[in-house]
Amino acid sequence: MNQKFSDGTKPMTVFAEVSQNYKPVINAEVWATLESDSGPAQTLQLLDNGAGADAFKDDGVYSRYFTKMKNGRSSLKVRVKNRDGQARFTFQKRGGAPYVPGYVVNGNYEPLKANYSNMSLTSSSTGESFEVVLKSTTPPNFPPNRITDLSAEFQEDTVFLSWTAPGEDLDQGTAKSFKIMWSFELKMLRFNFSNAHEVNISGISPQEAGSVEQHSFNLSFPIQNGTTLFFAIQSEDKELVKSEISNIAQASKILPHPKPTEVLEIDLKFVFIAIAVCLATVVIIGIIAITTWALTPRKPS
Template sequence: MIVTSRAASLDVPPVTVKAHMNKDTNNFPNPMVIYAEVSQGFLPVLGATVMATVEPKIGPAENLELLDNGSGADITKNDGIYSRYFTSFNGNGRYNLKVQVQGKKETVRFGRRQSRALYIPGYIENGEIIMNAPRPEVSDDKIQAKLGSFNRVASGGSFVVENVPSGGSTDVFPPCKIIDLEAQFEEDKVHLSWTAPGNDLDVGQAERYIIKMSESLLDLRNTFDNASSVNVSGLIPHPAGTKESFQFKPENSTIGNGTIIYFAVRAVDNSSLISEVSNIAQAALFVPPQESSPNNPPNDDSNVVVNVSTIVLIVTGSVIAVLIVVSTILCILQKRNRRGGPRVRM
């Protein structure tokens, strides 16, 4: 039986899949990365289920779901390139890669690549809080369109692995670096969120987290272990690729308008292997000043500040005026004394 597939319409480009490894030959214990680019024309396809099957020369095949979530091996979220680390090396030899993509009618969409510039809500200048313009909102309906159900299968070729220990590989892969840590204030508490790493890079489940905080970005980056620790006794890691969420109240820190605190995370696996320090996230508390109005008059504290400032200006101006008058009188007296003094005749 011969099965032929074609596009539903000549005017609509087909959904295509390109699969490959990051290199053709690998030396253990270096990890490898599986890539699958799913696109329709020049636009990325989002939300598809992408499964990779790696078949060794001897032994069972390994199945991995590739992700487009911007964590682990995947560098950019929602760019249509699905990725995952591959670390299950059961011996030396050649491995074959095959990728299967499944799209669902209600969930798979494609969209234009969007700007990923960091939005900063405000900044401090000369002790005054200045708010930036609000982040522009873009409707998903304007940049995305639903696709019908589809299935695609692509071959990623083969690759060769060398120097794998004969007795089986030991745990040499720590959890992957967390690269999407975010932090924000919610009243007097801090809310952190990130994508969970795995036990081995982005596969499996980590054992625990280490979270540090500091008011100095450089101190946190250069001396992570010496920074203040956050109590994470109740935080249990989820499987790799899951969104983590953690909220707590900072200890030994005074939270007020203009407060900025930096955070970083490391993950630890069941072999006590520790990941690299995550990206450093910033939590900034900015409270915009209230505009005075008949229904919302300024409070008494602001009136006190204004009155004190007015008094200081009046006193300063009076002192300056007196000094000017005294200086003028002294100048006049000196000129008169010079004119009335004795003259020397030659």
């Protein structure tokens, strides 16, 4: 058994891959338990929501941060349940190297040997132990995790934003506040975030980590056709520690061009020809009628 150490200054990332016959399983209920010889066990639900410690949503890899580590030796256990029969296979695949279930401490990876072959039953797996030696009696204050799934869209002149709520400490707890900024230029948000245009969100109270956040607002000007705007968010915790700037979301207003009114263009010369033909026909019919009347013999009175 390899000895793993942590000084508590960095969070521990726990991730477990749930699959059957190499097919990823989603909508499972996955719990990780950190058992310490110096205190009570800590239990945390691992999520496959593409936020916080989880890289991709619905890929069968369930992840979470452990931030409250204690002095002493600890071991990790993961339990998987088929929640109300909702677990199912997914066939989507991500590019790059595959995940290997386990945990990361101070940048060192420790594999977790797991076997979740029967999703109708509760399955458990135990990882190797590691030791925590805290540098300070004061627990570290981690910032809120970076928001990675911000999306934006226009509906008429209203902007709609959606993202997964970060936590007070990474993906744990509830952040204190958000700052939403927008710009006509992507580079402004990426390199000069604080000087972009700020959205008034005084009425927003952040929700618990992992919740879906949605916010709509109107800008101070009408959004014209062809307009593209960029949006980003930064979170802050109670100790005023700021998160990294979120992914930059883009919204564009592109309206389809109206169909041109079809105008029937008729050549005037054809109109004149048609009128002339009609008049000639009337004249000819009149001449024939008069001639016929004149040549018809009449009885003497």
